[in-house]
Amino acid sequence: MTSLVTARDVSKRFGDLRAVDDVSFDIEKGRILGLIGPNGAGKTTLLKAILGLTECEGELSVLGLDPFKQRKKLMRQICFIADVAVLPRWIKVHQLLDFVDATHPNFSRESAETHLAKTKIKKTSKVRELSKGMVAQLHLSIIMAINARLLVLDEPTLGLDILFRKEFYANLLSDYFDEERTILVTTHQVEEIENILTDIMFINDGQILVNASMDSVGENWVELAASGDNAAKAKGLGPIFETEMFGKSVFIFENVNRSNLDGLGDLRTPSVADLFVAKIKQARAAGGVA
Amino acid sequence: MISTQIALIRREIWEHRSIWITPAAVAFVVTFIAIAMVIMAAAFGETVNPEIEQLADATLPESVRRVALAALLVGNTTVFLIAMWFLLIFYCLDSLYAERKDKSILFWRSLPITDAETVVSKLLTAVLAIPVATMAAAMVSHILNLIIMSVWLGVQGANPFRFIWGAVPLFDTWAAILIFLLAVPLWLAPLLGWFLFISAWAKRGPFLRAVLPIAILPILEYIIFRSWNLGLAIVERLSFTAIPIFNISEFASRFDEDNLHAALAQDVSLMSVLDVGRFLGSVQVWAGLIVCGLLVTAAIYVRRYRGES
Numbered sequence: 001m002t003s004l005v006t007a008r009d010v011s012k013r014f015g016d017l018r019a020v021d022d023v024s025f026d027i028e029k030g031r032i033l034g035l036i037g038p039n040g041a042g043k044t045t046l047l048k049a050i051l052g053l054t055e056c057e058g059e060l061s062v063l064g065l066d067p068f069k070q071r072k073k074l075m076r077q078i079c080f081i082a083d084v085a086v087l088p089r090w091i092k093v094h095q096l097l098d099f100v101d102a103t104h105p106n107f108s109r110e111s112a113e114t115h116l117a118k119t120k121i122k123k124t125s126k127v128r129e130l131s132k133g134m135v136a137q138l139h140l141s142i143i144m145a146i147n148a149r150l151l152v153l154d155e156p157t158l159g160l161d162i163l164f165r166k167e168f169y170a171n172l173l174s175d176y177f178d179e180e181r182t183i184l185v186t187t188h189q190v191e192e193i194e195n196i197l198t199d200i201m202f203i204n205d206g207q208i209l210v211n212a213s214m215d216s217v218g219e220n221w222v223e224l225a226a227s228g229d230n231a232a233k234a235k236g237l238g239p240i241f242e243t244e245m246f247g248k249s250v251f252i253f254e255n256v257n258r259s260n261l262d263g264l265g266d267l268r269t270p271s272v273a274d275l276f277v278a279k280i281k282q283a284r285a286a287g288g289v290a
Numbered sequence: 291m292i293s294t295q296i297a298l299i300r301r302e303i304w305e306h307r308s309i310w311i312t313p314a315a316v317a318f319v320v321t322f323i324a325i326a327m328v329i330m331a332a333a334f335g336e337t338v339n340p341e342i343e344q345l346a347d348a349t350l351p352e353s354v355r356r357v358a359l360a361a362l363l364v365g366n367t368t369v370f371l372i373a374m375w376f377l378l379i380f381y382c383l384d385s386l387y388a389e390r391k392d393k394s395i396l397f398w399r400s401l402p403i404t405d406a407e408t409v410v411s412k413l414l415t416a417v418l419a420i421p422v423a424t425m426a427a428a429m430v431s432h433i434l435n436l437i438i439m440s441v442w443l444g445v446q447g448a449n450p451f452r453f454i455w456g457a458v459p460l461f462d463t464w465a466a467i468l469i470f471l472l473a474v475p476l477w478l479a480p481l482l483g484w485f486l487f488i489s490a491w492a493k494r495g496p497f498l499r500a501v502l503p504i505a506i507l508p509i510l511e512y513i514i515f516r517s518w519n520l521g522l523a524i525v526e527r528l529s530f531t532a533i534p535i536f537n538i539s540e541f542a543s544r545f546d547e548d549n550l551h552a553a554l555a556q557d558v559s560l561m562s563v564l565d566v567g568r569f570l571g572s573v574q575v576w577a578g579l580i581v582c583g584l585l586v587t588a589a590i591y592v593r594r595y596r597g598e599s
Contacts, residue, residue: 071404072402072403075401075403079400082396086392086394086397087397088305088389088398089394090305091305098300099297099300102293102294102296102297102300103294103402104402
């Protein structure tokens with residue numbers, strides 16, 4: 001397996017604030033990685049470093065290139081959609097296609113037009129005349145027509161209704177993703193994408209809390225719903241997280257032998273969202289003690 | 291490389307529609323005024339524009355008729371020139387600011403285009419696209435004005451093909467006007483570079499941030515050194531007549547009172563008034579271009595290293 005992105009001790013400081021604090025990780029080809037973190041955790045800064053939009057310390061290589069110094073070369077093989085990278089409102093749809101066609105060597109106009117034909121977007125419309133959902137469709141149509149090796153999505157569906165959001169990810173999976181391509185996505189709507197992710201990375205205060213494949217989540221974490229004495233016993237086994245739901249205590253355990261929990265209640269693999277909350281609270285509690 | 295630049299410049303023209311709307315509007319107004327004058331002349335039976343009728347005076351020497359027609363075209367072009375001057379300044383001030391204001395900068399930067407290519411395309415738009423658009427509108431306006439004059443003369447029974455189309459030194463005048471329109475942004479280059487830099491740098495209010503130093507620094511120079519060198523240099527850059535492109539000896543002979551008739555009797559050429567060699571050999575021009583180059587480089591760095599979203 002070759003690494004598409006290699007980060008070793010990558011940091012980005014803004015004055016005293018360490019937005020990204022000494023992180024190391026690899027992203028491999030053919031994965032869909034969810035980068036998940038609370039607001040201000042350093043997600044966007046890390047993505048910007050990967051996209052060559054900001055300089056950082058440490059060793060960062062994307063597709064074998066230095067993203068900041070070789071941004072133009074990198075951008076031929078990387079695409080990104082970010083809620084902060086909005087399409088210009090003054091441009092007409094056909095002008096946008098003309099421009100990307102003229103400047104991007106890996107863009108297929110034909111493919112973009114095929115995607116657009118499935119939408120209600122008119123080529124003579126200006127972006128400002130389109131609804132927010134249509135703008136996202138337009139952006140996705142362009143991105144999907146670019147033969148890129150890495151696609152970075154930073155809150156791509158922010159502010160869209162549920163129909164658009166579902167369609168967005170469905171299109172991405174059916175028409176775009178294959179084993180040669182890699183997708184890196186951040187979103188707050190974790191529940192909606194957890195079934196398409198192959199890997200997750202949790203980030204908090206600029207540091208990586210979890211970096212795991214979805215397959216390994218079930219091996220490393222387990223959720224237990226218990227009540228009464230069982231709940232008290234479970235608490236004694238050192239859960240990393242505890243909450244109440246429907247009169248039952250819900251615990252999340254990390255690296256425990258499942259057999260120890262047998263008979264205490266219902267066991268299942270925690271959802272990414274629950275695991276995220278558990279890990280963040282754990283980290284904050286630890287930070288509070290320190 | 292060149293195809294990327296062409297795409298980028300075309301993009302500028304799509305975004306900044308004032309690049310063609312401004313000269314087109316000037317052409318419209320100039321033509322409208324010409325038509326209105328002819329209609330008024332017809333309605334009141336008076337000669338509102340006696341110059342036009344003098345053109346049909348068969349006793350007028352041919353060379354004088356040529357000068358009169360060339361002067362008419364130059365006078366018409368002055369309006370375009372002033373509009374272009376404002377357009378250049380406001381375009382440069384807006385070009386790198388607008389993409390941050392509408393938050394599209396990250397989209398543009400998601401394409402395989404360097405910051406240098408983008409910033410250079412904005413400079414090229416100012417230096418090439420704006421003068422060319424202005425020239426095109428001026429040419430249309432010239433043709434329309436000559437047609438209006440022809441109709442007017444024709445109605446009066448004079449032959450417009452002889453007195454206008456046969457006499458107007460159209461191509462000589464156009465060549466000179468085009469050269470001059472191209473020289474204006476090169477002369478303004480240090481200021482255009484300054485405006486581009488402020489456009490890339492200012493978080494808000496680029497106009498004030500660009501203009502205040504230009505206004506305040508000369509005053510500071512006067513307070514401290516009791517001299518006006520900077521102020522004079524800025525005023526010189528802002529004026530058309532200071533451009534070192536005029537053929538001074540040609541000018542002197544043309545406007546010598548004693549020589550005026552002799553000068554007019556010669557075959558007049560507007561091109562002969564311009565001295566491109568003098569312009570290209572001017573230290574001032576090159577010094578301005580170097581300053582512009584430094585400021586544009588600064589603008590590229592600001593766009594590249596600014597980490598804000």
